[in-house]
Amino acid sequence: MKAKLLGAALLAAAALAACGGKASFVIGGTISGLSNSGLKLQNNGGDTLDVASGATSFSFPNSIGYGTEYKVSILQQPQHMACDFLGGTEHGSAGHTTSINIQISCLTRTYTVSGTVQGLTADGLVLVNGSESGRITVAKGATSFSLPSALPVGTAYGITILTQPAGQACTVENGSGVMGDGDRTDVKVVCQ
Amino acid sequence: MKSKYLSAAAALLCVAGLAACGGKGNGSIALGVQVIGLDRAGLVLQNNGGDDLEINTAGNANYSFKTLMAQDAAFNVTIKATPANVTCKLANNTGKINYYTYLQTTVTCSADAFTLGGSVKGLNGTGTGLVLANGSQTLSVAADGTWQFPTPIGNGSVYGVTVLTQPAGQKCTVGGGDNGLGAGVMPVKPVDYVTVTCS
Numbered sequence: 001m002k003a004k005l006l007g008a009a010l011l012a013a014a015a016l017a018a019c020g021g022k023a024s025f026v027i028g029g030t031i032s033g034l035s036n037s038g039l040k041l042q043n044n045g046g047d048t049l050d051v052a053s054g055a056t057s058f059s060f061p062n063s064i065g066y067g068t069e070y071k072v073s074i075l076q077q078p079q080h081m082a083c084d085f086l087g088g089t090e091h092g093s094a095g096h097t098t099s100i101n102i103q104i105s106c107l108t109r110t111y112t113v114s115g116t117v118q119g120l121t122a123d124g125l126v127l128v129n130g131s132e133s134g135r136i137t138v139a140k141g142a143t144s145f146s147l148p149s150a151l152p153v154g155t156a157y158g159i160t161i162l163t164q165p166a167g168q169a170c171t172v173e174n175g176s177g178v179m180g181d182g183d184r185t186d187v188k189v190v191c192q
Numbered sequence: 193m194k195s196k197y198l199s200a201a202a203a204l205l206c207v208a209g210l211a212a213c214g215g216k217g218n219g220s221i222a223l224g225v226q227v228i229g230l231d232r233a234g235l236v237l238q239n240n241g242g243d244d245l246e247i248n249t250a251g252n253a254n255y256s257f258k259t260l261m262a263q264d265a266a267f268n269v270t271i272k273a274t275p276a277n278v279t280c281k282l283a284n285n286t287g288k289i290n291y292y293t294y295l296q297t298t299v300t301c302s303a304d305a306f307t308l309g310g311s312v313k314g315l316n317g318t319g320t321g322l323v324l325a326n327g328s329q330t331l332s333v334a335a336d337g338t339w340q341f342p343t344p345i346g347n348g349s350v351y352g353v354t355v356l357t358q359p360a361g362q363k364c365t366v367g368g369g370d371n372g373l374g375a376g377v378m379p380v381k382p383v384d385y386v387t388v389t390c391s
Contacts, residue, residue: 129327129352130328130353132328133327155328156328158325158327160352161371162376178356
C-alpha cells in the first residue's frame with residue numbers, strides 16, 4: 001500500500017518535472033470584509049505581510065517549493081475588526097492543490113450598549129434605539145437595561161423613550177453616541 | 193439487489209397508506225412556501241386558485257398547503273390576501289412539483305415604508321454641526337427648516353430621534369413625533385412632525 005502511494009507520488013513528481021509543472025507556490029488567498037488598516041499576517045512564524053485596508057487578496061513575497069508546509073497566522077488584527085481563517089485553509093502543504101488559496105473573513109467588532117435606571121417604580125417603560133433594536137421593555141424596579149444586540153464600531157445609536165411608565169416621567173442622559181472600541185455603559189435613565 | 197425490492201415494497205406501502213387516508217389530490221408531496229419578512233397576521237395564499245393557506249404568524253418560516261400533490265402535478269401559488277399596509281412579492285411560484293421544486297416558492301413581505309422627518313428652529317446661522325440620529329441612521333441639518341431621514345421606515349416599526357451632535361455653542365432638544373418626545377410607532381403616512389428646538 002505504502003509502496004504504491006510512494007510510486008504514484010514519484011510518478012506525479014516526475015510528470016510535473018517533465019511537463020514543467022509548478023515547482024514553486026505563492027502563499028496567498030482572498031480576504032473579505034477588510035475595511036481597516038493594520039492586518040499583519042505571518043507564515044510559519046517567519047515571513048510577515050502587511051495587508052492594506054480594502055484589500056481583497058494577498059500574497060507573501062516569498063514562494064515555497066512543492067511539498068513545503070505553510071501555516072499562516074494573524075500576527076495583528078486590523079483596527080476595530082476581527083479577522084479569521086475559513087475552515088482550516090490557513091495551513092497545508094504546497095502542491096496539495098493547484099494553488100494555495102487561504103481564505104480570510106473580517107468583521108467589524110461589536111460592543112454592547114447599556115445603562116442604569118433610577119427611580120423606576122411602575123411598569124410600562126419602553127425604550128427604543130431608533131428603528132434598529134425594536135422595543136426595549138424595562139420592568140418596574142429595574143436598575144439597568146441593555147440593547148438586545150451588540151452594535152458594530154462606528155455605528156450611531158440614540159436611545160429615547162417610546163412609552164413612559166404609568167404615572168412617571170423618565171428622561172435619558174448620555175443616550176446617543178457613536179460606537180467606539182468598547183462597551184458603552186454610561187446611558188442613564190432617570191425616572192420621577 | 194435486496195434493497196431494491198425492499199424499497200419498491202416500501203413505496204407500495206406508502207401509496208397504500210396514502211390511498212387509505214383518502215388524501216384529496218391523489219398525491220404524496222406537500223407544496224411548501226417560504227415566507228420572508230412577514231410582520232403581522234393576514235396573509236392568505238392559494239395554490240391553483242384554491243386550498244387556502246392562511247398565515248397569521250409573524251417572522252420567517254416555511255409553510256405547506258394542506259392538499260398533497262402528485263409527482264409532476266402543476267402548481268401555481270398566488271396571493272389571495274395581503275395584510276393591511278404590507279406589500280408581498282411572489283417568486284418561483286409556478287412549476288411542476290417534485291423533490292427539487294416543492295419548496296421553491298418564496299413570498300417576501302415588507303411593511304410599506306414612509307419617511308421620517310420634521311422641523312428645526314433656533315439654529316444660529318448655517319452649518320453649525322447639528323447631527324440628528326434615528327438609531328444608526330444619521331442626518332446633518334445645516335439650518336432652520338424641515339429635514340427628513342433618507343431611508344423610509346416601515347409602518348409598525350418604532351422610531352426615536354435623538355441629537356447625536358449638538359451644534360456649536362447651542363443645545364437642541366427633540367420633541368413632537370407620535371409620543372411628544374420625538375419617538376413613536378411609524379404610522380401609515382410620513383412623519384413630518386418631529387420638532388427640534390435649539391437655543
